[in-house]
Amino acid sequence: MSEKPHGDAAPSRRAVLGWGGAGLALGAAAVGGTVAVAGAGEDGPSSSDGVVPFHGRHQAGIATPVQDRLHFAAFDVRTKDRAELVRMLKEWTRAAERMTAGRAVGEGAYGGIPEAPPDDTGEALGLPASRLTLTIGFGPSLFDDRFGLAGRRPDALEDLPKFPGDNLDPARSGGDLCVQACADDPQVAVHAIRNLTRIGFGTVAIRWSQLGFGKTSSTTPEAQTPRNLFGFKDGTRNISGTDTASLDQHVWAGGGNAGWMAGGSYLVARRIRMNVETWDRTSLQEQEDVFGRDKRRGAAVGRSGEHDEPFLKAMKPDSHVRLAHPDSNGGAAMLRRGYSFTDGTDGLGRLDAGLFFLAYQSDPRTGFVPVQRALARSDALNEYIQHVGSALFAVPPGVRDEDDWWGRALFT
Numbered sequence: 001m002s003e004k005p006h007g008d009a010a011p012s013r014r015a016v017l018g019w020g021g022a023g024l025a026l027g028a029a030a031v032g033g034t035v036a037v038a039g040a041g042e043d044g045p046s047s048s049d050g051v052v053p054f055h056g057r058h059q060a061g062i063a064t065p066v067q068d069r070l071h072f073a074a075f076d077v078r079t080k081d082r083a084e085l086v087r088m089l090k091e092w093t094r095a096a097e098r099m100t101a102g103r104a105v106g107e108g109a110y111g112g113i114p115e116a117p118p119d120d121t122g123e124a125l126g127l128p129a130s131r132l133t134l135t136i137g138f139g140p141s142l143f144d145d146r147f148g149l150a151g152r153r154p155d156a157l158e159d160l161p162k163f164p165g166d167n168l169d170p171a172r173s174g175g176d177l178c179v180q181a182c183a184d185d186p187q188v189a190v191h192a193i194r195n196l197t198r199i200g201f202g203t204v205a206i207r208w209s210q211l212g213f214g215k216t217s218s219t220t221p222e223a224q225t226p227r228n229l230f231g232f233k234d235g236t237r238n239i240s241g242t243d244t245a246s247l248d249q250h251v252w253a254g255g256g257n258a259g260w261m262a263g264g265s266y267l268v269a270r271r272i273r274m275n276v277e278t279w280d281r282t283s284l285q286e287q288e289d290v291f292g293r294d295k296r297r298g299a300a301v302g303r304s305g306e307h308d309e310p311f312l313k314a315m316k317p318d319s320h321v322r323l324a325h326p327d328s329n330g331g332a333a334m335l336r337r338g339y340s341f342t343d344g345t346d347g348l349g350r351l352d353a354g355l356f357f358l359a360y361q362s363d364p365r366t367g368f369v370p371v372q373r374a375l376a377r378s379d380a381l382n383e384y385i386q387h388v389g390s391a392l393f394a395v396p397p398g399v400r401d402e403d404d405w406w407g408r409a410l411f412t
């Protein structure tokens, strides 16, 4: 790709009108696919590095390799006009195509009509695509009478039950829509959410959002397993993004009563506060017993290598890994894709820190729910954590091409 990162937009209206013949030539080149735009380079190096393809059978941001940073936003829909919502989803899709390719939204951040605000907010000018992925989801509350979608709600999008120990803040829970923005540069992820929010002004409003850093799970087992804020390797036994058999079995939805979801997935998001101060005063032995893995290598009790198969009976009955393992839950499994967060302090001198747990599965009723029931009941980790936010979303299949848009199968 020869476009400059985030710098170039389609040639601006003024540029096309003003350049005359040059503008026409540019237009012809654009039809062919790539565009060498006058002025390319002034905002950063030209490169197609770090571009994760936006189009495909599945949305990017699920099985694709996990990036370093997250900006997650849940939105309430403010309009009651279905056509307006559809218009916005189409506009969002076109903007997402551009931003994930490292390009600015619409006509860009400068060079347009001086009397109008620019199409792009500009803070990603000169930055590469940074493996940005944008993944949309539809919450249970979207499927009400407002948009005539009640009959299209998937059975699998059943509200999550209340689990023992939950202390959920409604202001950090739920949402009609969500967008998960992941990138290796936080500015690129934030830019993407900000621009989608700007496009949606009047149609949707942000209900809550979460920034994340330090991925706590990876979908690439050959890479070094990241550590969570308790200092333990997290994601050792995650589903790999290239394990198509496991993805088909545990992650991609088949459709069920909602054919429009075939090739999609269900996302559970939980904001989990971690009491790092208490943890840091806990003995190493207790810490390792809590997880059932050792802190140095991440090896399961009685094993020496991180990826050696755990022997569950060697672990304490209330250890996290024993309780969460598929063998303890009738085979239940999910693809974890969470991030650490720190959101300042809580006024009592403690960090407001934790895990923003994100898990994708083919059906939460057979994925997250049974595992979380077991954990909520008996997990030794519960002494150190608390679930404070929760949301569930149906994540539709991927956008196939430039004529397709987020939610087309649901709304048409």
Ligand SMILES: C=CC1=C(C)c2cc3[nH]c(cc4nc(cc5[nH]c(cc1n2)c(C)c5CCC(=O)O)C(CCC(=O)O)=C4C)c(C)c3C=C
Residues within 6 Å of the ligand: 228, 230, 232, 233, 234, 235, 236, 237, 238, 270, 272, 273, 274, 291, 293, 310, 320, 321, 324, 325, 326, 334, 354, 355, 357, 368, 371, 372, 375, 385
């Ligand atoms: C309901 C699902 C899960 C929640 C909620 C959850 C919270 C949570 N987990 C850790 C740290 C670790 N989890 C590990 C393994 C693990 N966790 C879950 C599920 C939930 N975790 C599963 C399915 C597994 C894999 C079990 C297995 O197959 O062996 C590990 C060990 C390393 C690994 O395999 O990833 C750690 C460490 C925290 C800190 C946390 C809440 C804050």
Ligand SMILES: [Fe+2]
Residues within 6 Å of the ligand: 320, 324
């Ligand atoms: Fe876990």
